[in-house]
Every structure is written in C-alpha cells, then in structure tokens.
Amino acid sequence: MRVDCLKARAMFCALLLLLLISPGLYAQVKTGVVKGLISDNNNEPIAGASVVIRNTTNNFTTGTSTDSAGMFTFPRVPSGGPYSFTFSAIGFDRQTLSGYMIKDDATTSVMIKLKDSAETIDQVVVIGYGTQKKSDLTGAVSTVSAKDFSGQAYSNVNQALQGKVPGVEFTSTSGEPGAKVQVRIRGMGTFGNSGPLYVIDGVPFSGGDINTINPNDIANISVLKDASAAAIYGSRAANGVILVTTKKGVAGKPRFSYNGYYGIQSVNRKIPMLETPEFAALVNEADQNGAFAPQPAFNNPENLKTNTDWQDASFPSSSIHDHLLSISGGSENARYSVSGGMLNNQGSMVFSFLKRYTLRVNSQFNIGKKLVIGESINLTRSHGLNLGYGNNLDLAYMLGAAPTMKVYKPENLGGYAGPNQAETGINNRDNIVGRRDNNRNYTTNFNMLASLYAEYTILPGLKYKLNLGLNQGLYTGKTYLGLFQMDNRSNLRQRLSMYRNLNAEYLAENTLTYEKTFNNDYAVNLLAGYTEQNGDYSSLSGSRQDFPSNDIQVFDAGTGPSVIGGNRAEWALRSFLGRANITFFKKYLLTATVRRDGSSRFGSQNKYGNFPSFALGWNVDREKFMDAIPAISALKVRASWGQLGNQEIGNYESLTTISTTPQYIFGSTQSIASAAAVLSLGNEALKWETTTQTNVGIDLAFLNNRLNFTADYWVKNTDGILLRTPISGATG
Structure with a gap:
C-alpha cells in the first residue's frame, strides 16, 4: 500500500514538473512581427484589403485585412522563411511579394502599392462561361466595377449602369419606386422583346425582375454587345447580354462592412397651373364666349375660397433609405461572403411605396488540389403599394381636377371630397388622392436565384465544371375596391381581386475548358459545353364582390358573384456550345464561337438553330515599331462577324390554340351554350429570328492607360422577325 502511494506521489510530481517546464518549452519558439501599409497609385490607403502570409517550408498560413488607414499587422510570425505575401482588394489587381525572411524579435515592414485594375490592359474581364484578359478580347465588351457606382444612391441594377456603358440606352419607364428600366443594347433589334439577356453568377435570368438584385452586392458587370462576345449564348443573345457577378469572399480575418443612406425626395419642377381666381375667370370667359349659362360653382364667393394645388396634394415629400450589412473572410481553402440589405422607398406620388429585403450567401471551398465547389444564393422579398397600377390615368386626373374641389370632406363615406356641380361645375375629374386610397393595389414578391457548382482539374490545364442553377419566383397581388362616396363619385359594391404567379427555371450546365501556353508564343483557350434549361410557369387569379366590411378582405367573406381563372406553361432549351481563343505571339488574336440551340417554342421542322461567330484582333502596341511612340500605352484593332438568335415568343406559338371561353346563342x-374557338393558327415551320452583326473596333490608351478611348462601328440586321398576324374577329 505504501509503494502504491509513493508511485502515485512520484507521478503527480512528474506531471507538475512537466506543466512548469512546458511554458518554457513553448517560449523557445522564436517569432517576429510584420507590419505593413497598402496604398493605391495616388498614395491613398486601401481599407479592407486582404493580406495572406504563407511559408511552404513550415506550412504556416494566416491572413488579415487592413484597417481604415490601410495598415495591417501580424503580431506573431515564426522566424525563418522564405515567406510570401499575397495582397488583394476589390477593384485592384492581386499582387504577391516573395522571399521575405522573418528575424527573431524584430519587426519586418512591408509597403506596397496596388495597381488599379481599371488602369491595366491585363485586367481580367468576365465573359460568357469564363474570364479573359482585356488585352486578349476580340469582341465589344464594356465592364463596370463596384467602385464605379459606390457611394451613390441606386435602388436597382439598371439605374447603376445608366450613363456608364457606351452604346447602351437606359430609359426609365416610370418614376415610381422600383420601376423597371428599359434597356436597349445597340438600339431596337426586333418588334417583340428587345431587352438583353441577364446572366447572374452564371445563371441566365430570363424570367423575373432584375431589380431583385441589390446593387450593393455587385462586384462587376460585363456588357456583351457584339456577336463575337454574345454568340456563346446563342438563341437569347440577339439583343445583347449583361453578365452580373456578385461579391465573393477573400482570404483573411472576418471583415464587416456597412453601406447605407437616408434621403428625402420631392418633385422640384411642377407644371404651372391656374389658381382658383384665374381658373374661375377663364371658365366664365369661356362660357360667355360660347353663349353658355354661367356656372354657379365659379361665381360663388364662398366656393372660390378653396384653392387646392393638386400637385402638392399628390406629390408629398417622401423618404428613401437603404442599408446593407455584410461580412466576408476565410482562408485560402475556404472563403465566404454574406450580406443582408433593406430598402424602404416611399413613392413621390401619394399612397405608393416599395420595401425590399435581400439576403446573399456566397462561399467557395478548395478540396485538395483538384476540386473546387461553391454556391451563390440570392434571396429577395419585396412588398409594394400601387406600383405600375393606373399611374398614367392618375396623372391625367391630377392635372385636370378643379382647384375649387377640396381634398377631404369628413361627411362623405371614406372622408374624401369629389367633383360635384355646386363646387366644380361641369368639371368631373376625380379626387386623385381619394381614388388611390380607396382602390389600393398591393404586390408581394419572393425570389430565389441560386447556383451550385463544382470544378475538377482532370489534367494540368484541363478542367470540367458542373453548374446547377435555380431561378424561382412567387408573385402575388391584391386589389381591393372598398365602399366610398366622393360626392358624385361613389362605389357601393366592394370588389376583391387577387392573383398568384409561380415561375421556376432549372439549369444544368456541363463544360470542359482547356488552357495552355506553348513556348510563351502561342496560347489556346478551348471551351466545349452541353446545357439544358427548362421553365415552368403557372398562374391563378380570382375576384369576388360584396363584403360585409372594408376591413374584411378575404374571398370567403364575400357574398356576391365570383370569377376564377388560371393557366400553366412550360418551355425547354437544349444547347451545345464551343469556343476557341487563340493568341499568337501575344499580338494576334483569333476567336471562333458556335452554339446550337434547340427550343420547345419552335415547330418540329426548325427545332434547332446554329449561331456562329468569328473575330480577329491585333495588339498593335506590341509591335517593335510602336516603341517609338511611348505615349501610346495600348492599341488594339479588332473585327468580328456573327449571328445571334431570338426565341422570345409565346411558348406555344407553333401550335394551333383553342379557347373554351367563347359562348354561342x-x-x-336564345339559350347560351359553351363552345370552343381557334384563337391562333399553328405553324410547324416556325423558325428562328436571326440577327447578323458585323463589328469593327479600336481600343486605344494613352499615358500609361490613364486615358482610354474605344470606338466601334457596327452593322446589325435582323431577318425572320417573329410577329403573329392577328385573326380577324369578323371573318376568322
């Protein structure tokens, strides 16, 4: 028993001694401190830049980011080396410094200036199914980065692009919150849908609203304008392509950022209108000249005391505020970026607003040395009031209303005044404020845009990529017309209308890419792919009348007649694609692209269409004779020809469609019987609309790329325009 106690006591002493010695052992690991400063070419500090330090000898890797002064610190770095530092920041080229040795208990200083990616000809540009150096581009491509619209207030993507892309026209369709912007790349290309194709993080966005993407989440945008650049998207690229890439995570410590603003909106230029005395004098003069009896409404002194400015009543000052909170970071093998945003935009016109909530998640993981997987998810929920609902008519009522009509009248049902003989005479224009309040239209939209990808390196330079995409939206709306009386304007029968539209698009893309440089003189980049995409759209709508109260707005509470309707449509697209980019001596460029699309929207005789393109480029600045002109930093001449398609027609235009809505007597x-009638005649020979483009361009840069000039001349012809001839209602 005593021996066991002695053994236990000896073990306890040994353990205690080990604990006392251990700190001393660990203290023998020598370390040093690394401090540094990152700035741009103007010596301005770059905040939030990512810094990764790496030593392949001892497998030491860690990261951090710069503070608001552009400074970074690594407080404990194991002595020795060699160490390398990799620096990256949005809007700047990634740079790596190597060969640093860390000394014991010493501070190593690192200072670097990052080159603005917009000022280098080797800037990497996002193109269809990949990236390419700007110097190697043969097509007409314009790029816009996040810094080009940072610090400015935009509520949607197209607003952020306005005035920043040459050859692209952006036209606002309305001044209401979240209004769509009409986009035309190189003019109108067809009589039907002339809008471009949007591709967001690799997923074609043919159904839904681009406004669901928060502009603050965007890293860069590429606009493909000519056939050479856009042909890789074949049948949907006739009107150009806009590629949107959202922000990704960078290696380093978690980095938080906030971006927001608050503002007040008001209409600062209003149409001059007559006030009551002037309006009454004009009406009386018109009645007298026309030999009409005077209107009492404009000859009653009490009535003339009312002087309503309907523009002031309809356009109150309104607020707008937008907020985005994001976090990003990770290591070299695992990076993430998460952001959440909120937009609250009260409309300039009374009783209108848009509220939008967004959530974005991006991550990427390196699994071993050959496999990379990642995902991008964008979720959006928006809620609006009176958006795109009768606004043109509302403006007509607002400008035509008599100034002698009050806005409010408490004794009326609903509390609003309206036109009447005693106060407005024969002027019968509505009270626009009461009209918009009593007939409200609410919309609620949910959208999810997601992609999941995996890329595997089969051999050096040869990669296979699988990209799966989902674009799903649920769009709901409700309009309620309640009981009200606005003098001689009244509604004594409530009506509730509701709809629900569901849109889902599924994408599967398989691509192989091969990239190799031979003897530093020849470079090839080859792409081959097979893709499938299909969509499913369904709608359901209904309406009912007569409700016990304006506060009960559900169908089951109605007692009057009801109507219900619905529809469903499907479409599919199957594609084969290929592209070859070849560079000779870094001077001469060749691009050849072909895509073969098969669409369910066309007749059996023309299901498939082929869309080729060819382009040549010459980097003149890399010729020997250009050394004598140092002021020219870059000079490239390019030319391209190609054909693009358009499939934006109805889903069943090649088939004869029959409706069961008509009734016969x-x-x-004279009894009424249900019947069926042909609405449209099918055409099995229905074929693709084809746009042929020829483009010649020049890219010129001076003074170390500080001054850039781009010019393009193009010819764009569209053949076989898809336009249905209507059936006569009289002759059939």
Missing part, C-alpha cells in the same frame, strides 16, 4: 329560345 342557339335556337328560338
């Missing part, structure tokens, strides 16, 4: 009893 038969016999002496």
Whole structure:
C-alpha cells in the first residue's frame, strides 16, 4: 500500500514538473512581427484589403485585412522563411511579394502599392462561361466595377449602369419606386422583346425582375454587345447580354462592412397651373364666349375660397433609405461572403411605396488540389403599394381636377371630397388622392436565384465544371375596391381581386475548358459545353364582390358573384456550345464561337438553330515599331462577324390554340351554350429570328492607360422577325 502511494506521489510530481517546464518549452519558439501599409497609385490607403502570409517550408498560413488607414499587422510570425505575401482588394489587381525572411524579435515592414485594375490592359474581364484578359478580347465588351457606382444612391441594377456603358440606352419607364428600366443594347433589334439577356453568377435570368438584385452586392458587370462576345449564348443573345457577378469572399480575418443612406425626395419642377381666381375667370370667359349659362360653382364667393394645388396634394415629400450589412473572410481553402440589405422607398406620388429585403450567401471551398465547389444564393422579398397600377390615368386626373374641389370632406363615406356641380361645375375629374386610397393595389414578391457548382482539374490545364442553377419566383397581388362616396363619385359594391404567379427555371450546365501556353508564343483557350434549361410557369387569379366590411378582405367573406381563372406553361432549351481563343505571339488574336440551340417554342421542322461567330484582333502596341511612340500605352484593332438568335415568343406559338371561353346563342329560345374557338393558327415551320452583326473596333490608351478611348462601328440586321398576324374577329 505504501509503494502504491509513493508511485502515485512520484507521478503527480512528474506531471507538475512537466506543466512548469512546458511554458518554457513553448517560449523557445522564436517569432517576429510584420507590419505593413497598402496604398493605391495616388498614395491613398486601401481599407479592407486582404493580406495572406504563407511559408511552404513550415506550412504556416494566416491572413488579415487592413484597417481604415490601410495598415495591417501580424503580431506573431515564426522566424525563418522564405515567406510570401499575397495582397488583394476589390477593384485592384492581386499582387504577391516573395522571399521575405522573418528575424527573431524584430519587426519586418512591408509597403506596397496596388495597381488599379481599371488602369491595366491585363485586367481580367468576365465573359460568357469564363474570364479573359482585356488585352486578349476580340469582341465589344464594356465592364463596370463596384467602385464605379459606390457611394451613390441606386435602388436597382439598371439605374447603376445608366450613363456608364457606351452604346447602351437606359430609359426609365416610370418614376415610381422600383420601376423597371428599359434597356436597349445597340438600339431596337426586333418588334417583340428587345431587352438583353441577364446572366447572374452564371445563371441566365430570363424570367423575373432584375431589380431583385441589390446593387450593393455587385462586384462587376460585363456588357456583351457584339456577336463575337454574345454568340456563346446563342438563341437569347440577339439583343445583347449583361453578365452580373456578385461579391465573393477573400482570404483573411472576418471583415464587416456597412453601406447605407437616408434621403428625402420631392418633385422640384411642377407644371404651372391656374389658381382658383384665374381658373374661375377663364371658365366664365369661356362660357360667355360660347353663349353658355354661367356656372354657379365659379361665381360663388364662398366656393372660390378653396384653392387646392393638386400637385402638392399628390406629390408629398417622401423618404428613401437603404442599408446593407455584410461580412466576408476565410482562408485560402475556404472563403465566404454574406450580406443582408433593406430598402424602404416611399413613392413621390401619394399612397405608393416599395420595401425590399435581400439576403446573399456566397462561399467557395478548395478540396485538395483538384476540386473546387461553391454556391451563390440570392434571396429577395419585396412588398409594394400601387406600383405600375393606373399611374398614367392618375396623372391625367391630377392635372385636370378643379382647384375649387377640396381634398377631404369628413361627411362623405371614406372622408374624401369629389367633383360635384355646386363646387366644380361641369368639371368631373376625380379626387386623385381619394381614388388611390380607396382602390389600393398591393404586390408581394419572393425570389430565389441560386447556383451550385463544382470544378475538377482532370489534367494540368484541363478542367470540367458542373453548374446547377435555380431561378424561382412567387408573385402575388391584391386589389381591393372598398365602399366610398366622393360626392358624385361613389362605389357601393366592394370588389376583391387577387392573383398568384409561380415561375421556376432549372439549369444544368456541363463544360470542359482547356488552357495552355506553348513556348510563351502561342496560347489556346478551348471551351466545349452541353446545357439544358427548362421553365415552368403557372398562374391563378380570382375576384369576388360584396363584403360585409372594408376591413374584411378575404374571398370567403364575400357574398356576391365570383370569377376564377388560371393557366400553366412550360418551355425547354437544349444547347451545345464551343469556343476557341487563340493568341499568337501575344499580338494576334483569333476567336471562333458556335452554339446550337434547340427550343420547345419552335415547330418540329426548325427545332434547332446554329449561331456562329468569328473575330480577329491585333495588339498593335506590341509591335517593335510602336516603341517609338511611348505615349501610346495600348492599341488594339479588332473585327468580328456573327449571328445571334431570338426565341422570345409565346411558348406555344407553333401550335394551333383553342379557347373554351367563347359562348354561342342557339335556337328560338336564345339559350347560351359553351363552345370552343381557334384563337391562333399553328405553324410547324416556325423558325428562328436571326440577327447578323458585323463589328469593327479600336481600343486605344494613352499615358500609361490613364486615358482610354474605344470606338466601334457596327452593322446589325435582323431577318425572320417573329410577329403573329392577328385573326380577324369578323371573318376568322
């Protein structure tokens, strides 16, 4: 028993001694401190830049990011080396410094200036199914980075692009919150849908609203304008392609950022209108000249005391505020970026607003040395009031209303005044404020845009990529017309209308890429792919009348007649694609692209269409004779030819469609019978609309790329325009 106690006591002493010695052992690991400063070419500090330090000898890797002064610190770095530092920041080229040795208990200083990616000809540009150096581009491509619209207030993507892309026209369709912007790349290309194809993080966005993407989440945008650049998207690229890439995580410590603003909106230029005395004098003069009896409404002194400015009543000052909170970081093998945003935009016109909530998640993981997987998810929920609902008519009522009509009248049902003989005479224009309040249209939209990808390196330079995409949206709306009386304007029968539209698009893309440089003189980049995409759209709508109260707005509470309707449509697209980019001596460029699309929207005789393109480029600045002109930093001449397609027609235009809506009256009893009628005639030979483009361009840069000039001349012809001839209602 005593021996066991002595053994236990000896073990306890040995353990205690080990614990006392261990700190001393660990203290023998020598370390040093690394401090540094990152700035741009103007010596301005770059905040939030990512810094990764790496030593392949001892497998030491860690990262951090710069503070608001552009400074970074690594407080404990094991002595020795060699160490390398990799620096990256949005809008700047990634740079690596190597060969640093860390000394014991010493501070190593690192200072670096990052080159602005917009000022280098070797800037990497996002193109269809990949990236390419700007110097190697043969097509007409314009790029816009996040810094080009940072610090400015935009509520949607197209607003952020306005005035920044040559050859692209952006036209606002309305001044209401979240209004769509009409985009035309190189003019109108067809009589039907002339809008471009949007591709967001590799997923074609043919259904839904681009406004669901928060502009603050965007890293860069590429606009493909000519056939050479856009042909890789074949049948949907006739009107150009806009590629949107959202922000990704960078290696380093977690980095938080906030971007927001608050503002007040008001209409600062209003149409001069007559006030009540002037309006009454004009009406009386018109009645007298026309030999009409005077209107009492404009000759009553009490009535003339009312002087309503309907523009002031309809356009109150409104607020707008937008907020985005994001976090990003990770290591070299695992990076992430998460952001959440909120937009609250009260409309300039009374009783209108848009509220939008966004959530974005991006991550990427390196699994071993050959496999990379990642995902991009964008979730959006928006809620609006009176958006795109009768606004043109509302403006007509607002400008035509008599100034002698009050806005409010408490004794009326609903509390609003309206046109009447005693106050407005024969002027019968509505009270626009009461009209918009009593007939409200609410919309609620949910959208999810997601992609999941995996890329595997089969051999050096040869990669296979699988990209799966989902674009799903649920769009709901409700309009309620309640009981009200606005003098001689009244509604004594409530009506509730609701709809629900569901849109889902699924994408599967398989691509192989091969990239290799031979003897530093020849470089090839080859792409081959097979893709499938299909969509499913369904709608359901209904309406009902007569409700016990304006506060009960559900169908089951209605007692009057009801109507219900619905529809469903499907489409599919199967594609084969290929592209070859070849560079000779870094001077001469060749690009050849072909895509073969098969669409369910066309007849059996023309299901498939082929869309080729060819382009040549010459980097003149890399010729020997250009050394004598140092002021020219870059000079490239390029030319391209290609054909693009358009499939934006109805899903069943090649088929004869029949409707069961018509009714017929038969016999002496004039009884009504259900019937069917042909609405449109099918065409099995229906074929693709084809746009042929020829483009010649020049890219020129001076003074170390500080001054850039680009010019393009193009010819764009569209053949076989898809336009349905209507069937006569009289002759059939």
